[in-house]
Amino acid sequence: MSETATPSQTKTGNRSSLAQELLVPVLAVVTGLIIGAIVIVASGANVFDAYGALFTGSFGSPIRLIEGLQVYFSTGETKELLRAIYPFTESLVTATPYIFAGLSVALGFRAGLFNIGAEGQFFIGALCSAFVGYSVKGLPMIIHLPLAILAGALGGALWGMIPGYLKAKFGAHEVVNTIMMNWIAFRLSDWLLNGPMKASGFRPVTPNVLPTAELPRFFDDPLRFNLGFFLALLVAYLVYWFLFKTTTGFEIRSVGANPDAAKYAGMSIVKNLVLVMALAGGLAGMAGSAQVLGVDHWVGQGFSAGYGFDAIALALLGKSHPFGVVLSALLFGFLRSGATNMQSRAGIPIDIISIIQGLVIVFIAAPAIIRWFYRIRSIKTEETVLTRGWGK
Amino acid sequence: MTNVLELRGITKRFPGVIANENVDVTLREGKILALLGENGAGKTTLMNILYGLYKPDEGHIAVRGKQVEIHGPNDAIAQGIGMVHQHFMLVPVMTVTENVMLGIEPTKNGIILDKEKVAQRIREISDQYGLEVDPHAYIKDLPVGIQQRVEIIKVLYRQADILILDEPTAVLTPQEVEGLFKIIDTLIKSGKSIIFITHKLKEVLAVADDITVLRLGKVVGSIDPKEATSQKLASMMVGRDVSLVVEKGKAKPGEPVLVVDGLAVRDERQNLTVRGVSFEVRKGEVLGVAGVQGNGQTELVYALTGLLPIEGGTIRLLNEPIRHTSPREILERGVAHIPEDRQRHGLILTFPIHDNMMLCTYYKNPFARGITLQEKPIFNNAEELVKQFDVRTPNIYVNAGTLSGGNQQKVIVAREFSRPIELLIASQPTRGLDVGSIEYIHKQIIKKRDEGSGVLVVSSELDEILALSDRIAVMYKGQIMDIVDANKTSKEQLGLLMAGVHPTDAKNTK
């Protein structure tokens, strides 16, 4: 894996190599969108309508923005302006859980682990946060909100730690186990939402969290842009610092790059694998927290909505680097947010995004396809070893 | 006499290196050609070209005077060329018969494998050439010497009359080598021609009819074995005069550093591979552990360095017991470890050199303060060690994987020698290295001994053991057969021990 943060890059690498690094991911996304367009056309829809709706749904309409600004400067009225920036802020809102979840998977990759369980960890995190959010009463926000986030992180951490422990201790493959944990999480949530955590009323959803546990929003309704986004950026920086500037981060990267050498060097494989999976689970749990505390304020069935799987694509696209993950999370945030608009305006099911994601993963994992497609000369790059058979 | 095989002007380039340059090789019918060269001289590449595994960039191959194109092993086999690979190409979980028949499987009624027919043929070949083996045994249960026979049978089953033996003696005891030479003799008598690839001078002089020496991918020359001497061959192979012995003074053994008593270890597959081993290593001496590979040496070293748990017995390091002790704690007590497999254990190839230089000490001052890594001391340390140990690298920021084998080994030696050590454990310290690197690493090991460290050298190269050791322990099937004084032993004695025969027993039975 490329160590973009170590001086190896800053000293020997230069701008052209950074461009090389970015070239394949960008082309992979572009190619994914092109094939997505082909699918849309094949399904009998107008691709321009569809992608137009995708664009305005993610960035907002430029005309509206100009009008909003005009109104604001002439009258001081913000309503039009807020409506104009609504799609953009919604995209950032959508990107927030992606950042957390992407970091979760990326951290796993760094340690040589493939965390497909972000989905379940996300759900459990959301449920834990929601529980603390609605059941603990009478606390001031300064305590209640961090407590609710912590609960989500811990719930996710527990969910990640179990497969981490099974991997470290028994060599049980984390890919299968995290997927099993996903299904267990879904079934558990079915039970919780229909039983112990069910709000009064007909639907299987939790009660709303108390206002003291909500992530504060910056604008009035319907804008949902909230503190969660900046929290995500902060956490991304912390993950970066942790991975590249601390001894434990060095251990984790060593265990990921060559577990035998790590063991030889006196590092504990078991400790690091369990730690990484707990941290990864915690990050995915925080994604759930951010979504429930910042956006929805309650949890219902199907809450995780594929975030965990999207996170895999994000981590690969971001080359498992925290900053890369932030960039790709923003991209996916815009895509998803726009796709909702595309679904309602152009009748294109939102699942098209999953198709594009699957393709992006393929192209990122097989850069040779992209190079061949665009006739880019092959550059000698490090082979990335992500997984190792069935463990051991 | 006809030339059964001619290679003319073979050139093969890999990105960044020329593995073979305009190489000419001639094999006479019914003769043994020794292809001599040190590690990395291009012998194996050349033979892989001949066997169709690589495609040459230039040059051509002629078999029995006819120019041929060899695009893959199938073509080679069709031309009567068979290869016994250095790393045996046998599937461990399959039987001898299955391994032999693989690729040309006879069937009953066109569907079901006819194993008995092949087993019968194996027995015939065994009888004809003295290659005794049980056709229904599983490869994983056979000792390496027998596995090599299976490799030869595989080639003969395909009716090859040109045999390539790639470093066939590397894994054998001296007595097994004798056995192999007898087999080679039988093969020649029945009309086969053989290319014998090696870097061992004495073997060349013992068996070859012709000698061709390769260096840095080029043919240095061909020589008649009657006119050749070890010294002459060595200087042809290396390109300069080399001292064939390590210069070292007399050892001054002091206190015991390491005391091992009745040690038993299970390998990763839970097989008991070390079965009650006892020895001690003193300050200022080198204890060599000889033995054919796979007799428990690897697991012994793993147990000493904490990579495998101890099943029974005791290990005492500086009078402190080691039991459930982590690799880290063992390192901190002053053990340096040059691991057997440098790419598996010794280095993280995708990490830059500077990170590899502090792989075992990253958590300590000055590399870390609290939990944060300190870049400046890390870089300074790497710069110094690269200079001190003469690691050939553009800078300390490139990944360890980009270095040559010799320089990778130097990185490990530099790292391990850079901290105060009481005990040095060096496992196969020069495997696959060129002569220059071997000399350098041997000197460094002796230097550590003279500075007063205890040294344990594990090697399957008997020459290396003899060159470095003050005392020699021979391992066989997980046990130590005997510990002998290096000055009072002979290759023959060690060879018998390596084969599990105690020389005194051997005499008694005679």
Add this chain to the structure above:
Amino acid sequence: MTTTTMELSTSAEKRKRISYGMTLLVAGLLIYLLFGLTTQAGVSTTFGLNLAGSQAIEVSDLVVPAQLTVNLMAAIAAFAGAYQLAKGIRSTGWLIGILAVTFVIAFLTWAAQDKSFNLTGMLGSSLVRATPIALAALCGVISERSAVINIGIEGIMLMSAQTAVVTATVSGNLYVGLIAAILVGALVAAFHAYLVIRFKVDQVVSGVAINIFGTGFTSFISSRFLQKATDALNNSGTFPIISIPGLSKIPILGPVLFENNIVIYLMILLVVVMHIMLFYTPWGLRTRAVGEHPKAADTLGINVYLVRYVNVILGGMIAGLGGAYFTIGSVGRFDEIMTAGKGFIGLAAMIFGKWNPIGAFTSSLIFGFADSLQVKLQILRVPIPSEFLLMAPYIVTMIILTGVVGRAIPPAADGQPYEK
């Protein structure tokens, strides 16, 4: 020195013996505490052995006294444990077998006390539910024997399931649907093979991409087309039950084994054929060699890549058949994400079955049994929330993967790309 060796091996044996013995003793105690004490005295449990509508000759149902049976099971487990502690039976398989059988019988007797429980129906539905798992597992076996991990089985099955139902509905012929499903399986697997062999893409990553793509693609098609035109596109009917003349008349066995639809028969046939192919034919020998030591195969002139392509594609066809089971073999319509992790459970069955076709099939039956058990228990109104029963197969999978019930060793080269 030899004495040390012997002592060491006996100490390890001893530890193993004690741990197995204790487990069985504890199991016996648990059976007694959990089920024995909560079973009413004097009631009996009826195990139905006949299936309504079956051609099998009727036999009388099995009626057992509930409490006695449960306590008997507790006693057997405990006795086996005690015997193991004292003497040592050593056969791990037998011990696990006793443990599983006593526990399951006790549990069923307890759950169905004072009621009737159709055992034949249960066994039959176990086989039915095991079918997609077994097909996924066979797909895994055939590709991984040649050292290619295919974790995208789930995605392949989804796409095949959808293709099957749509082509069958449109053409009005279920067999067209079946063939289309198998072809789609082959196509997607070929793509996987191409990525991992030609481009050396990480095999797990490629599989995950196939899963994400498969899920997205089928859901896309489903919500864009199928939901709007169910009758025209997504209503195929299912394969009829074929009764094997004669054999289906056998009590219990008949309805379980010989009154099934074509997909289930094909699955059983595949298990047998694949076993013979893998261990007794040149193709199998080459496949195993490529999976264990590709370089050795290569030096003998075997085309490693070709073997892998063929096996992965054959595996894809089997997964395609598994996909077809979900729609035209079972419910006759496609629902989004209807495979519900069966592909992954199949991989667990493959591992538990030690990469052998028959082992994989047997493990699939265990999963199928667990799966159909939870349905039956819901009907019996056992006081355990159904969600927890639904978790059972996933938890069983995780336990199997830990290897506490026997370590499985994959083919040596599994998951590694081959470089010439």
